[in-house]
Amino acid sequence: MTDFGFEVGTRLDGRHGRTGVLTTPHGRIATPAFVPVGTKATVKAVLPETMREIGAQALLANAYHLYLQPGSDIVDEAGGLGRFMNWPGPTFTDSGGFQVMSLGVGFKKVLAMESVGVQRDDVVAKGKERLAVVDDDGVTFRSHLDGSKHRFTPEVSMRIQHELGADVMFAFDELTTLMNTRGYQEKSLQRTHEWAQRCLDEHERLSAARKHRPYQALFAVIQGAQYEDLRRKACRDLAAMRGGSGTEFDGSEFDGYGIGGALEKSNLGTIVGWCCAELPEHKPRHLLGISEPEDFFAAVENGADTFDCVNPSRVARNAAIYVDDGRFNINTSRFRRDFTPIDETCDCYTCANYTRAYIHHLFKAKEMLAATLCTIHNERFTIRLVDRIRDSIDNGRYDEFKAEALGRWQGSRQPH
Ligand SMILES: [Zn+2]
Numbered sequence: 001m002t003d004f005g006f007e008v009g010t011r012l013d014g015r016h017g018r019t020g021v022l023t024t025p026h027g028r029i030a031t032p033a034f035v036p037v038g039t040k041a042t043v044k045a046v047l048p049e050t051m052r053e054i055g056a057q058a059l060l061a062n063a064y065h066l067y068l069q070p071g072s073d074i075v076d077e078a079g080g081l082g083r084f085m086n087w088p089g090p091t092f093t094d095s096g097g098f099q100v101m102s103l104g105v106g107f108k109k110v111l112a113m114e115s116v117g118v119q120r121d122d123v124v125a126k127g128k129e130r131l132a133v134v135d136d137d138g139v140t141f142r143s144h145l146d147g148s149k150h151r152f153t154p155e156v157s158m159r160i161q162h163e164l165g166a167d168v169m170f171a172f173d174e175l176t177t178l179m180n181t182r183g184y185q186e187k188s189l190q191r192t193h194e195w196a197q198r199c200l201d202e203h204e205r206l207s208a209a210r211k212h213r214p215y216q217a218l219f220a221v222i223q224g225a226q227y228e229d230l231r232r233k234a235c236r237d238l239a240a241m242r243g244g245s246g247t248e249f250d251g252s253e254f255d256g257y258g259i260g261g262a263l264e265k266s267n268l269g270t271i272v273g274w275c276c277a278e279l280p281e282h283k284p285r286h287l288l289g290i291s292e293p294e295d296f297f298a299a300v301e302n303g304a305d306t307f308d309c310v311n312p313s314r315v316a317r318n319a320a321i322y323v324d325d326g327r328f329n330i331n332t333s334r335f336r337r338d339f340t341p342i343d344e345t346c347d348c349y350t351c352a353n354y355t356r357a358y359i360h361h362l363f364k365a366k367e368m369l370a371a372t373l374c375t376i377h378n379e380r381f382t383i384r385l386v387d388r389i390r391d392s393i394d395n396g397r398y399d400e401f402k403a404e405a406l407g408r409w410q411g412s413r414q415p416h
Contacts (some may be wrong), residue, residue: 219256
Protein backbone atom coordinates (compact mmCIF):
# COMPACT_ATOMS: atom_id res chain seq x y z
CA MET A 1 0.00 0.00 0.00
CA THR A 2 1.62 3.24 -1.11
CA ASP A 3 -1.19 5.87 -0.86
CA PHE A 4 -0.11 6.98 -4.32
CA GLY A 5 -2.06 6.43 -7.50
CA PHE A 6 -3.20 7.81 -10.82
CA GLU A 7 -6.51 7.35 -12.58
CA VAL A 8 -7.13 8.38 -16.17
CA GLY A 9 -10.37 10.33 -16.75
CA THR A 10 -11.41 11.67 -20.18
CA ARG A 11 -9.21 10.89 -23.19
CA LEU A 12 -8.61 13.33 -26.03
CA ASP A 13 -9.76 11.71 -29.31
CA GLY A 14 -6.93 10.23 -31.33
CA ARG A 15 -4.20 11.80 -29.22
CA HIS A 16 -2.31 10.91 -26.04
CA GLY A 17 -3.85 13.76 -24.00
CA ARG A 18 -6.13 13.00 -21.08
CA THR A 19 -7.54 14.26 -17.81
CA GLY A 20 -6.93 12.33 -14.61
CA VAL A 21 -6.58 12.35 -10.85
CA LEU A 22 -3.27 11.91 -9.09
CA THR A 23 -3.66 10.73 -5.48
CA THR A 24 -0.94 11.47 -2.91
CA PRO A 25 -0.82 11.12 0.90
CA HIS A 26 -1.39 14.91 1.09
CA GLY A 27 -4.35 15.13 -1.26
CA ARG A 28 -5.46 14.80 -4.85
CA ILE A 29 -4.42 16.68 -7.96
CA ALA A 30 -6.85 16.98 -10.88
CA THR A 31 -4.76 16.79 -14.07
CA PRO A 32 -3.63 18.38 -16.32
CA ALA A 33 -2.33 20.65 -13.56
CA PHE A 34 0.23 23.42 -13.27
CA VAL A 35 2.50 23.06 -10.23
CA PRO A 36 3.95 26.44 -9.12
CA VAL A 37 7.58 26.48 -8.00
CA GLY A 38 8.69 27.50 -4.53
CA THR A 39 12.42 27.06 -5.04
CA LYS A 40 13.52 27.45 -1.41
CA ALA A 41 10.26 26.19 0.14
CA THR A 42 8.45 29.46 -0.57
CA VAL A 43 6.76 30.90 -3.63
CA LYS A 44 8.58 34.21 -3.42
CA ALA A 45 6.49 37.10 -2.01
CA VAL A 46 3.27 35.06 -1.57
CA LEU A 47 1.77 33.28 1.45
CA PRO A 48 1.03 29.56 1.10
CA GLU A 49 -2.61 30.28 2.04
CA THR A 50 -2.79 32.63 -0.94
CA MET A 51 -1.38 29.93 -3.23
CA ARG A 52 -4.19 27.70 -2.02
CA GLU A 53 -6.78 30.45 -2.65
CA ILE A 54 -5.63 30.98 -6.23
CA GLY A 55 -6.07 27.27 -6.91
CA ALA A 56 -2.57 25.78 -6.66
CA GLN A 57 -3.05 22.05 -6.16
CA ALA A 58 0.61 21.27 -5.41
CA LEU A 59 3.96 23.07 -5.08
CA LEU A 60 7.45 22.08 -6.24
CA ALA A 61 10.66 22.89 -4.36
CA ASN A 62 14.28 22.40 -5.39
CA ALA A 63 16.38 19.72 -3.68
CA TYR A 64 19.66 21.45 -4.53
CA HIS A 65 18.70 24.73 -2.85
CA LEU A 66 17.21 23.11 0.25
CA TYR A 67 20.21 20.78 0.61
CA LEU A 68 22.53 23.81 0.70
CA GLN A 69 20.18 25.92 2.81
CA PRO A 70 18.87 25.14 5.44
CA GLY A 71 19.92 21.46 4.95
CA SER A 72 17.58 18.56 4.21
CA ASP A 73 18.10 17.18 7.76
CA ILE A 74 16.44 20.30 9.17
CA VAL A 75 13.45 19.95 6.83
CA ASP A 76 13.22 16.29 7.91
CA GLU A 77 13.25 17.27 11.56
CA ALA A 78 10.48 19.80 10.88
CA GLY A 79 8.31 16.93 9.63
CA GLY A 80 8.97 17.30 5.90
CA LEU A 81 8.67 20.04 3.29
CA GLY A 82 4.90 20.63 3.55
CA ARG A 83 4.92 21.01 7.32
CA PHE A 84 8.10 23.11 7.28
CA MET A 85 6.57 25.65 4.86
CA ASN A 86 2.98 25.44 6.15
CA TRP A 87 1.61 23.98 2.92
CA PRO A 88 -0.85 21.17 3.66
CA GLY A 89 -1.26 19.96 0.07
CA PRO A 90 0.87 17.74 -2.18
CA THR A 91 4.52 18.65 -2.80
CA PHE A 92 7.14 17.78 -5.43
CA THR A 93 10.93 18.06 -5.31
CA ASP A 94 13.26 17.85 -8.29
CA SER A 95 16.41 15.74 -8.00
CA GLY A 96 18.93 18.57 -7.86
CA GLY A 97 20.53 17.32 -11.08
CA PHE A 98 19.52 20.32 -13.13
CA GLN A 99 20.77 22.81 -10.54
CA VAL A 100 24.09 21.16 -9.73
CA MET A 101 24.90 21.18 -13.41
CA SER A 102 23.41 24.56 -14.34
CA LEU A 103 23.92 26.73 -11.23
CA GLY A 104 26.91 24.79 -9.96
CA VAL A 105 28.63 24.84 -13.29
CA GLY A 106 27.61 28.40 -14.05
CA PHE A 107 26.46 26.65 -17.22
CA LYS A 108 25.04 29.56 -19.20
CA LYS A 109 27.46 32.09 -17.83
CA VAL A 110 30.57 30.20 -18.84
CA LEU A 111 29.50 29.03 -22.28
CA ALA A 112 32.05 30.12 -24.84
CA MET A 113 30.24 32.52 -27.18
CA GLU A 114 32.06 31.34 -30.29
CA SER A 115 30.60 27.86 -29.81
CA VAL A 116 26.95 28.93 -30.13
CA GLY A 117 25.28 26.90 -32.87
CA VAL A 118 28.09 24.36 -32.93
CA GLN A 119 27.75 20.99 -31.26
CA ARG A 120 30.53 20.49 -28.76
CA ASP A 121 30.72 18.70 -25.44
CA ASP A 122 33.00 21.02 -23.55
CA VAL A 123 32.04 24.63 -24.05
CA VAL A 124 33.46 26.42 -21.03
CA ALA A 125 34.57 29.93 -21.96
CA LYS A 126 38.25 30.83 -21.85
CA GLY A 127 39.40 31.95 -18.43
CA LYS A 128 36.33 30.50 -16.63
CA GLU A 129 36.52 27.57 -14.26
CA ARG A 130 34.17 24.65 -14.67
CA LEU A 131 32.35 24.41 -11.33
CA ALA A 132 30.79 20.97 -11.77
CA VAL A 133 32.36 17.75 -13.02
CA VAL A 134 30.28 14.74 -14.02
CA ASP A 135 31.67 11.21 -13.78
CA ASP A 136 29.98 7.82 -13.98
CA ASP A 137 29.28 7.74 -10.25
CA GLY A 138 27.90 11.27 -9.74
CA VAL A 139 28.61 15.00 -9.89
CA THR A 140 31.10 17.04 -7.90
CA PHE A 141 30.23 20.72 -7.77
CA ARG A 142 30.78 23.94 -5.94
CA SER A 143 27.95 25.72 -4.13
CA HIS A 144 26.74 28.89 -5.87
CA LEU A 145 26.34 30.38 -2.35
CA ASP A 146 29.83 30.07 -0.86
CA GLY A 147 31.95 28.05 -3.29
CA SER A 148 32.13 25.04 -0.94
CA LYS A 149 32.64 21.64 -2.58
CA HIS A 150 29.85 19.01 -2.64
CA ARG A 151 29.09 15.72 -4.31
CA PHE A 152 25.72 14.37 -5.52
CA THR A 153 25.28 10.73 -6.46
CA PRO A 154 21.96 8.94 -7.13
CA GLU A 155 22.03 7.70 -3.52
CA VAL A 156 22.73 11.17 -2.11
CA SER A 157 19.88 12.70 -4.16
CA MET A 158 17.50 10.00 -2.88
CA ARG A 159 18.56 10.57 0.72
CA ILE A 160 18.06 14.33 0.38
CA GLN A 161 14.67 13.93 -1.28
CA HIS A 162 13.50 11.41 1.32
CA GLU A 163 14.53 13.83 4.04
CA LEU A 164 12.68 16.65 2.28
CA GLY A 165 9.66 14.35 2.26
CA ALA A 166 7.81 15.56 -0.87
CA ASP A 167 5.01 13.37 -2.27
CA VAL A 168 6.66 13.22 -5.70
CA MET A 169 10.42 12.96 -6.20
CA PHE A 170 12.54 12.66 -9.33
CA ALA A 171 15.42 10.31 -10.11
CA PHE A 172 18.86 11.92 -10.39
CA ASP A 173 19.83 12.43 -14.03
CA GLU A 174 22.47 14.14 -16.08
CA LEU A 175 21.56 17.42 -17.74
CA THR A 176 22.68 17.69 -21.34
CA THR A 177 22.02 20.52 -23.80
CA LEU A 178 21.11 20.72 -27.47
CA MET A 179 24.75 21.65 -28.05
CA ASN A 180 26.03 18.24 -26.95
CA THR A 181 26.91 15.83 -29.74
CA ARG A 182 24.81 12.74 -30.52
CA GLY A 183 27.65 10.59 -29.19
CA TYR A 184 27.60 12.41 -25.88
CA GLN A 185 23.78 12.17 -25.65
CA GLU A 186 24.05 8.37 -26.04
CA LYS A 187 26.72 8.10 -23.39
CA SER A 188 24.80 10.41 -21.05
CA LEU A 189 21.58 8.44 -21.53
CA GLN A 190 23.36 5.23 -20.54
CA ARG A 191 24.65 6.98 -17.44
CA THR A 192 21.18 8.35 -16.61
CA HIS A 193 19.79 4.78 -16.85
CA GLU A 194 22.40 3.38 -14.51
CA TRP A 195 21.63 6.23 -12.12
CA ALA A 196 17.86 5.54 -12.44
CA GLN A 197 18.42 1.93 -11.34
CA ARG A 198 20.50 3.09 -8.38
CA CYS A 199 17.80 5.65 -7.46
CA LEU A 200 15.08 2.98 -7.57
CA ASP A 201 17.11 0.59 -5.38
CA GLU A 202 17.95 3.31 -2.87
CA HIS A 203 14.36 4.59 -2.89
CA GLU A 204 13.09 1.09 -1.99
CA ARG A 205 15.64 0.84 0.79
CA LEU A 206 14.76 4.28 2.22
CA SER A 207 11.00 3.65 1.90
CA ALA A 208 11.43 0.45 3.98
CA ALA A 209 13.63 2.24 6.55
CA ARG A 210 11.35 5.29 6.89
CA LYS A 211 7.95 3.70 7.27
CA HIS A 212 6.99 6.26 9.89
CA ARG A 213 6.73 8.75 7.00
CA PRO A 214 4.05 8.81 4.26
CA TYR A 215 5.01 7.01 1.03
CA GLN A 216 6.89 9.18 -1.47
CA ALA A 217 6.49 8.46 -5.18
CA LEU A 218 9.55 8.30 -7.43
CA PHE A 219 9.41 9.47 -11.06
CA ALA A 220 12.11 8.48 -13.57
CA VAL A 221 13.44 11.24 -15.85
CA ILE A 222 13.47 10.70 -19.60
CA GLN A 223 16.35 12.30 -21.47
CA GLY A 224 17.47 11.85 -25.09
CA ALA A 225 17.33 15.44 -26.35
CA GLN A 226 15.84 15.81 -29.85
CA TYR A 227 16.52 12.22 -30.97
CA GLU A 228 13.40 10.11 -31.49
CA ASP A 229 15.14 6.75 -31.14
CA LEU A 230 16.90 7.81 -27.94
CA ARG A 231 13.71 9.23 -26.35
CA ARG A 232 11.68 6.13 -27.23
CA LYS A 233 14.36 3.73 -25.98
CA ALA A 234 14.70 5.71 -22.75
CA CYS A 235 10.96 5.39 -22.15
CA ARG A 236 10.90 1.64 -22.81
CA ASP A 237 13.95 0.97 -20.65
CA LEU A 238 12.69 3.05 -17.73
CA ALA A 239 9.17 1.55 -17.94
CA ALA A 240 10.70 -1.95 -17.72
CA MET A 241 13.06 -1.08 -14.85
CA ARG A 242 12.45 -2.77 -11.47
CA GLY A 243 14.06 -2.18 -8.11
CA GLY A 244 16.31 -4.83 -6.61
CA SER A 245 16.88 -3.73 -3.05
CA GLY A 246 15.96 -7.00 -1.33
CA THR A 247 13.59 -5.07 0.96
CA GLU A 248 9.82 -5.42 1.21
CA PHE A 249 9.52 -2.92 -1.69
CA ASP A 250 11.78 -5.10 -3.89
CA GLY A 251 10.81 -5.23 -7.57
CA SER A 252 8.87 -1.96 -7.58
CA GLU A 253 8.47 0.19 -10.67
CA PHE A 254 8.75 3.94 -11.09
CA ASP A 255 5.51 5.61 -9.98
CA GLY A 256 5.56 8.05 -12.89
CA TYR A 257 7.81 9.71 -15.44
CA GLY A 258 9.34 13.13 -15.89
CA ILE A 259 10.13 14.35 -19.39
CA GLY A 260 13.26 16.41 -19.07
CA GLY A 261 16.24 17.85 -20.78
CA ALA A 262 16.93 19.71 -23.92
CA LEU A 263 13.67 20.62 -25.67
CA GLU A 264 13.21 23.20 -28.38
CA LYS A 265 9.90 25.02 -28.35
CA SER A 266 9.20 24.02 -31.94
CA ASN A 267 9.40 20.28 -31.30
CA LEU A 268 8.21 20.12 -27.69
CA GLY A 269 4.84 18.54 -28.60
CA THR A 270 6.48 16.03 -30.94
CA ILE A 271 8.97 14.89 -28.29
CA VAL A 272 6.28 14.59 -25.60
CA GLY A 273 4.23 12.57 -28.11
CA TRP A 274 7.08 10.10 -28.76
CA CYS A 275 7.50 9.57 -25.03
CA CYS A 276 3.82 9.18 -24.24
CA ALA A 277 3.41 6.64 -27.07
CA GLU A 278 5.94 4.42 -25.26
CA LEU A 279 5.09 5.08 -21.60
CA PRO A 280 2.49 3.00 -19.71
CA GLU A 281 -0.94 4.70 -19.88
CA HIS A 282 -1.78 4.28 -16.21
CA LYS A 283 1.25 6.21 -14.91
CA PRO A 284 1.40 10.03 -14.59
CA ARG A 285 3.79 12.10 -16.73
CA HIS A 286 5.37 15.35 -15.64
CA LEU A 287 6.95 17.86 -18.00
CA LEU A 288 9.71 19.82 -16.33
CA GLY A 289 9.88 23.59 -16.75
CA ILE A 290 7.20 24.98 -19.12
CA SER A 291 4.97 28.04 -18.61
CA GLU A 292 3.93 29.57 -21.95
CA PRO A 293 0.37 29.00 -23.24
CA GLU A 294 1.54 27.43 -26.54
CA ASP A 295 3.69 24.98 -24.60
CA PHE A 296 0.82 23.89 -22.33
CA PHE A 297 -1.40 23.03 -25.29
CA ALA A 298 1.41 21.17 -27.08
CA ALA A 299 2.29 19.25 -23.92
CA VAL A 300 -1.27 18.42 -22.84
CA GLU A 301 -2.52 17.13 -26.18
CA ASN A 302 0.56 14.95 -26.49
CA GLY A 303 0.01 13.34 -23.11
CA ALA A 304 1.68 15.29 -20.29
CA ASP A 305 -0.31 15.48 -17.03
CA THR A 306 1.56 17.93 -14.79
CA PHE A 307 4.02 20.80 -15.35
CA ASP A 308 6.10 23.08 -13.22
CA CYS A 309 7.86 26.34 -13.91
CA VAL A 310 9.35 29.19 -11.93
CA ASN A 311 8.57 31.75 -14.66
CA PRO A 312 5.14 33.11 -13.65
CA SER A 313 6.59 34.37 -10.35
CA ARG A 314 10.07 35.20 -11.68
CA VAL A 315 8.78 37.46 -14.46
CA ALA A 316 6.16 38.99 -12.12
CA ARG A 317 9.00 40.40 -10.02
CA ASN A 318 10.23 42.12 -13.18
CA ALA A 319 6.80 43.67 -13.87
CA ALA A 320 5.90 41.26 -16.70
CA ILE A 321 2.20 40.36 -16.67
CA TYR A 322 0.38 37.53 -18.43
CA VAL A 323 -3.15 38.07 -19.71
CA ASP A 324 -5.22 36.20 -22.34
CA ASP A 325 -4.11 38.70 -24.99
CA GLY A 326 -0.38 38.28 -24.38
CA ARG A 327 2.33 39.49 -22.07
CA PHE A 328 3.06 43.12 -21.22
CA ASN A 329 5.17 45.20 -18.89
CA ILE A 330 3.28 47.16 -16.20
CA ASN A 331 6.38 49.29 -15.67
CA THR A 332 5.85 51.37 -18.81
CA SER A 333 4.57 54.92 -18.44
CA ARG A 334 1.30 54.41 -20.34
CA PHE A 335 -0.10 52.75 -17.20
CA ARG A 336 0.46 55.77 -14.93
CA ARG A 337 -3.17 56.84 -15.14
CA ASP A 338 -4.76 53.50 -16.02
CA PHE A 339 -7.28 52.93 -13.25
CA THR A 340 -8.54 49.59 -14.55
CA PRO A 341 -7.52 46.17 -13.20
CA ILE A 342 -4.69 44.20 -14.85
CA ASP A 343 -7.36 41.95 -16.37
CA GLU A 344 -11.10 42.52 -15.96
CA THR A 345 -11.85 38.86 -16.65
CA CYS A 346 -9.40 37.55 -14.03
CA ASP A 347 -10.80 36.35 -10.69
CA CYS A 348 -7.63 36.90 -8.63
CA TYR A 349 -7.30 39.08 -5.52
CA THR A 350 -5.06 41.56 -7.35
CA CYS A 351 -7.50 42.10 -10.20
CA ALA A 352 -10.46 42.35 -7.80
CA ASN A 353 -8.86 45.10 -5.69
CA TYR A 354 -6.05 46.99 -7.47
CA THR A 355 -5.51 49.10 -10.57
CA ARG A 356 -2.74 49.09 -13.16
CA ALA A 357 -1.85 52.63 -12.10
CA TYR A 358 -1.33 51.54 -8.48
CA ILE A 359 0.80 48.52 -9.41
CA HIS A 360 2.79 50.70 -11.84
CA HIS A 361 3.40 53.11 -8.96
CA LEU A 362 4.54 50.26 -6.65
CA PHE A 363 7.15 49.14 -9.19
CA LYS A 364 8.38 52.68 -9.75
CA ALA A 365 8.64 53.19 -5.98
CA LYS A 366 10.36 49.80 -5.60
CA GLU A 367 7.74 48.65 -3.09
CA MET A 368 7.69 44.94 -2.15
CA LEU A 369 3.93 44.74 -2.57
CA ALA A 370 4.46 45.05 -6.34
CA ALA A 371 6.04 41.58 -6.44
CA THR A 372 3.29 40.10 -4.27
CA LEU A 373 0.39 41.48 -6.32
CA CYS A 374 1.92 40.56 -9.68
CA THR A 375 2.93 37.07 -8.56
CA ILE A 376 -0.62 36.42 -7.36
CA HIS A 377 -1.97 37.44 -10.76
CA ASN A 378 0.57 35.53 -12.90
CA GLU A 379 0.30 32.33 -10.87
CA ARG A 380 -3.51 32.56 -10.99
CA PHE A 381 -3.42 33.18 -14.75
CA THR A 382 -1.24 30.10 -15.33
CA ILE A 383 -3.15 27.80 -12.98
CA ARG A 384 -6.47 28.93 -14.43
CA LEU A 385 -5.32 28.45 -18.03
CA VAL A 386 -4.33 24.83 -17.33
CA ASP A 387 -7.60 24.34 -15.38
CA ARG A 388 -9.53 25.61 -18.41
CA ILE A 389 -7.59 23.20 -20.65
CA ARG A 390 -8.57 20.34 -18.32
CA ASP A 391 -12.24 21.38 -18.33
CA SER A 392 -12.23 21.67 -22.12
CA ILE A 393 -11.05 18.05 -22.43
CA ASP A 394 -13.75 16.89 -20.00
CA ASN A 395 -16.39 18.89 -21.90
CA GLY A 396 -15.30 17.66 -25.33
CA ARG A 397 -14.37 21.14 -26.59
CA TYR A 398 -10.58 21.08 -26.36
CA ASP A 399 -9.91 22.05 -29.98
CA GLU A 400 -12.34 24.99 -29.83
CA PHE A 401 -10.80 26.25 -26.61
CA LYS A 402 -7.28 25.87 -27.99
CA ALA A 403 -8.12 27.84 -31.15
CA GLU A 404 -9.77 30.60 -29.11
CA ALA A 405 -7.05 30.84 -26.43
CA LEU A 406 -4.07 30.68 -28.79
CA GLY A 407 -5.78 33.03 -31.23
CA ARG A 408 -5.98 35.66 -28.51
CA TRP A 409 -2.52 34.92 -27.06
CA GLN A 410 -0.74 35.04 -30.41
CA GLY A 411 -2.99 37.70 -31.95
CA SER A 412 -1.92 40.54 -29.76
CA ARG A 413 1.06 41.02 -27.51
CA GLN A 414 -0.40 44.17 -26.00
CA PRO A 415 -3.59 44.64 -23.97
CA HIS A 416 -6.30 47.00 -25.21
ZN1 LIG B 1 -5.59 38.68 -11.87
